[in-house]
Amino acid sequence: MQLARIHHVAIICADYAKSKRFYTEVLGLRVVAENYRAARASYKLDLALPDGSQIELFSFPEAPARPTRPEAQGLRHLSFEVQDVQAAADELAAQGIAVEPLRVDEYTGRRFTFFADPDGLPLELYEAGTVR
Template identity: 70%
Template sequence: MSHGAPILRGIHHAAIICSDYARSRAFYTEVLGLRVIAENHRAERDSWKLDLGLPDGGQVELFSFPDPPPRPTTPEAQGLRHLAFTVADVAATKAWLEAQGVAVEPVRIDPHTGRAFTFFRDPDGLPLELYEAG
């Protein structure tokens, strides 16, 4: 084993377990516009797995399972805090999401980077962030 640090080149995917597959599939593909890469039903697990692509090559994996437990309370439960997407213009994306019926928090400015960001939620309440790219 090498004594140097591993060379991590990026995030390949984030995996999300949803409570209502059809509702979440529509949200991520129709509202957020993610591209379907692959969709498979795994009969032995009574589970769907949907691979969704982002323009930069990153992916979101959407899973369904029978009766998954609910997410712990928010905002500061242990585990994944939120999933952030980069956008060119946070305010414009916020306005577009709101026109689609998605509730979006007010835009804030990160005091450390000076970049605009905001949060919204997927159909299961998973916190999603819009972060303005440089």
């Protein structure tokens, strides 16, 4: 088996409208498809990044909350590559989103920071480029 890339990441949200706005208007992801599944009382929103990778945003009635942040077993966080971490962090902060102080990856020398989506899912901004 030869895996080529990550196709999509699935996220279950508590407030569909709030999360849809966050991922489309704040993070700027493009809507590929939006479907309401009546049998599940659930929305499924397919969102795309410029490289073609996708996020599936789901709403399920009464889905349990994430037990801890960020060290629960399972997916730890979702990371997005950006050209300039400081500029991206400043954009988020200008929209009222709390962003942690920038840090430097001790192995790659690249800058990174964390913030959260409306449900508290840890999201990371990781700077592209060569090792410093």
